[in-house]
Amino acid sequence: MSKKLLLDKIGIEGIKGFEVYRREGGYKSVEKAFKMQPNDIVEEVKKSGLRGRGGAGFPTGMKWSFLAKPEGVARYLVCNADESEPGTFKDRYLMEFIPHLLIEGMIVSSYTLGSKISYIYIRGEYDWITDILENAIEEARQNGFLGKNILDSGFDCEIYVHRGAGAYICGEETALLESLEGKRGLPRIKPPFPAVKGVWGSPTVVNNVETIAAIVPIINEGGEAYSKIGVGRSTGTKLISACGNINKPGVYEIDMTISVEEFIFSDEYCGGIPNGKRLKACIPGGSSVPILPANLLLKTAKGETRLMNYESLADGGFVTGSMMGSGGFIVLDEDQCVVRHTLTLARFYHHESCGQCSPCREGTGWMEKVFTKIENGKGEMKDIDLLWDIQRKIEGNTICPLGDAAAWPVAAAIRHFRDEFEWHVLNPEECLKRNYGLAHYADELQAPVTA
Amino acid sequence: MIFSEEQLNKVNAIINRYPEGKQKSAILPILHLAQQQGGGWLDVSSMDYVASLLNIKPIEVYEVATFYSMYNTKSVGKYVFEVCQTGPCMLNGSDDIIKYIEDKLSIKKGETTADGLFTLKVVECLGACGYAPMMQFGKTYREHLTKEKVDSIIEECIAKAAANN
Numbered sequence: 064m065s066k067k068l069l070l071d072k073i074g075i076e077g078i079k080g081f082e083v084y085r086r087e088g089g090y091k092s093v094e095k096a097f098k099m100q101p102n103d104i105v106e107e108v109k110k111s112g113l114r115g116r117g118g119a120g121f122p123t124g125m126k127w128s129f130l131a132k133p134e135g136v137a138r139y140l141v142c143n144a145d146e147s148e149p150g151t152f153k154d155r156y157l158m159e160f161i162p163h164l165l166i167e168g169m170i171v172s173s174y175t176l177g178s179k180i181s182y183i184y185i186r187g188e189y190d191w192i193t194d195i196l197e198n199a200i201e202e203a204r205q206n207g208f209l210g211k212n213i214l215d216s217g218f219d220c221e222i223y224v225h226r227g228a229g230a231y232i233c234g235e236e237t238a239l240l241e242s243l244e245g246k247r248g249l250p251r252i253k254p255p256f257p258a259v260k261g262v263w264g265s266p267t268v269v270n271n272v273e274t275i276a277a278i279v280p281i282i283n284e285g286g287e288a289y290s291k292i293g294v295g296r297s298t299g300t301k302l303i304s305a306c307g308n309i310n311k312p313g314v315y316e317i318d319m320t321i322s323v324e325e326f327i328f329s330d331e332y333c334g335g336i337p338n339g340k341r342l343k344a345c346i347p348g349g350s351s352v353p354i355l356p357a358n359l360l361l362k363t364a365k366g367e368t369r370l371m372n373y374e375s376l377a378d379g380g381f382v383t384g385s386m387m388g389s390g391g392f393i394v395l396d397e398d399q400c401v402v403r404h405t406l407t408l409a410r411f412y413h414h415e416s417c418g419q420c421s422p423c424r425e426g427t428g429w430m431e432k433v434f435t436k437i438e439n440g441k442g443e444m445k446d447i448d449l450l451w452d453i454q455r456k457i458e459g460n461t462i463c464p465l466g467d468a469a470a471w472p473v474a475a476a477i478r479h480f481r482d483e484f485e486w487h488v489l490n491p492e493e494c495l496k497r498n499y500g501l502a503h504y505a506d507e508l509q510a511p512v513t514a
Numbered sequence: 515m516i517f518s519e520e521q522l523n524k525v526n527a528i529i530n531r532y533p534e535g536k537q538k539s540a541i542l543p544i545l546h547l548a549q550q551q552g553g554g555w556l557d558v559s560s561m562d563y564v565a566s567l568l569n570i571k572p573i574e575v576y577e578v579a580t581f582y583s584m585y586n587t588k589s590v591g592k593y594v595f596e597v598c599q600t601g602p603c604m605l606n607g608s609d610d611i612i613k614y615i616e617d618k619l620s621i622k623k624g625e626t627t628a629d630g631l632f633t634l635k636v637v638e639c640l641g642a643c644g645y646a647p648m649m650q651f652g653k654t655y656r657e658h659l660t661k662e663k664v665d666s667i668i669e670e671c672i673a674k675a676a677a678n679n
């Protein structure tokens with residue numbers, strides 16, 4: 064059993080409510096934090112090595128230290144609960160079943176950053192979770208943890224939940240801020256960064272739900288202790304939402320020392336693949352990160368066991384590796400079609416492109432069309448190269464990283480599964496009736512793969 | 515569509531969550547209320563009404579209402595099924611569920627049944643990938659869908675509609 068810091072109490076009856084949560088040691092970090100100076104808390108967070116859990120993995124303590132503090136200007140903390148990356152459903156789990164953990168983390172973080180009004184931007188579809196959070200906020204207020212002069216600290220704080228309305232792009236932090244201002248979710252050109260000019264032009268920190276929740280154990284146990292869990296620059300624990308073709312889909316809290324193989328096949332986690340099927344491929348960190356065939360997923364190109372952490376998942380770069388991303392772990396069994404799966408992702412990014420940049424707006428639509436053609440047995444060999452070409456032209460040429468996020472899954476699918484694409488082209492009738500299958504994707508790697 | 519006094523109090527409470535002069539920020543939550551009040555969709559007069567409540571131009575509301583996928587700017591049925599079709603749901607058979615609903619209700623994706631009872635929408639990942647296939651149905655999700663579950667949801671709706679008439 065690996066150590067749990069966030070979900071350890073989730074099974075306790077009544078933990079959703081303030082009373083039980085408090086009895087189980089909840090809100091202690093608020094009491095402790097109020098005895099500390101905000102700068103010292105930032106130092107603890109730096110020491111912890113905590114990296115943002117929203118996808119990019121940026122060190123949280125460093126982000127906090129960048130927050131501008133001009134005299135007489137309000138500062139804001141905004142929690143990113145937009146959670147729309149396909150494969151990702153961890154924040155929902157935390158908010159739904161242990162909402163006070165997020166509220167507790169929000170209070171400590173707000174105090175540290177000097178945010179007297181903080182917002183939780185939640186995706187609009189999580190309607191019932193909005194009610195759960197608002198209820199938790201009300202309970203916290205009634206017990207003196209929110210409002211004016213909290214616990215006689217002199218610190219005032221309010222938290223509001225702001226519900227979005229269906230737009231993946233609003234998870235991108237500047238689009239989120241536009242949306243919070245009541246506009247379309249169009250990403251802003253950076254700089255200026257939110258830390259200097261965020262919501263309503265004020266300095267703003269945007270952090271993921273899980274990041275903010277992790278502040279609670281960091282304050283309780285100290286940054287040093289937190290940094291000792293895990294390995295290397297992958298400190299602390301990570302929530303992984305696992306889905307696709309596995310026996311036990313769900314949300315797991317792991318310490319980042321376990322292997323990918325253990326995660327997929329052990330009963331403590333995903334419990335293996337249903338119906339005795341074999342593993343074909345996996346997207347380990349949400350739809351935007353590269354897909355890997357089974358052989359490169361379980362072992363790195365150098366033949367080392369691949370682990371569930373930032374460094375190991377990224378080992379080999381985009382040529383033979385992938386990324387931790389948002390922790391959305393999608394498993395494909397031997398009967399799944401990588402072309403079809405990637406087609407749904409191409410359609411997703413086309414649907415979600417905000418349309419500001421032509422490479423992203425046009426490129427995503429074009430990729431969806433070409434994918435549809437190949438999947439329906441109407442593809443030509445040159446279409447595969449065309450797809451490669453389009454994704455290359457999007458990557459790096461857009462305002463926000465959604466363009467890259469649309470390009471990477473396509474690039475990786477072609478890089479690793481090119482023969483499956485070619486098989487569709489060469490077998491236009493058969494590909495409508497059956498899938499390509501496992502082929503050689505789980506075979507032992509012959510020679511080290513190089514760029 | 516106009517709001518009742520109670521709803522107007524709620525509108526004011528929402529506006530007060532944002533700093534003075536930033537009342538435009540309340541647009542998303544208030545459009546949610548307006549859509550609910552307006553039978554599941556937003557007509558032009560509702561959007562104009564929201565603009566007047568927030569003291570902003572109607573175009574600012576139209577811009578927002580047409581950007582976000584949860585707002586319907588065309589009328590929808592009494593019950594809306596929003597079935598997820600993205601990768602992880604597809605791996606668990608969402609295509610079959612969508613086809614089943616289409617056949618059962620004799621409508622295609624995006625259409626409403628002739629009696630105005632059901633609309634079928636396909637949507638992109640709703641953050642329930644581990645509980646696939648799934649759909650959004652009103653305020654909550656229906657997960658681990660099977661054909662039998664779809665049948666019983668449809669029956670539940672028909673019974674509810676009959677009871678209301």
Ligand SMILES: Cc1cc2nc3c(=O)[nH]c(=O)nc-3n(C[C@H](O)[C@H](O)[C@H](O)COP(=O)(O)O)c2cc1C
Pocket residue numbers: 114115116117118119120121123126143144145146147148231232233234235236237269270271272274275463464465468
């Ligand atoms: C297209 C796009 C979608 C994103 N969606 C989310 C999201 O749903 N949740 C999230 O926390 N971060 C998301 N991010 C990352 C945010 O921009 C931002 O980096 C993050 O919220 C910072 O929090 P962290 O430092 O705690 O990870 C997204 C980024 C992009 C480019």
Ligand code: SF4
Pocket residue numbers: 232249250415416417418419420421423424461462463464465466467
């Ligand atoms: S990359 Fe795509 S989503 Fe991002 S700003 Fe450009 S068009 Fe919009």
Ligand code: FES
Pocket residue numbers: 149150151598599600601602603604638639640641642643644646648
């Ligand atoms: S893919 Fe359907 S809920 Fe995520």
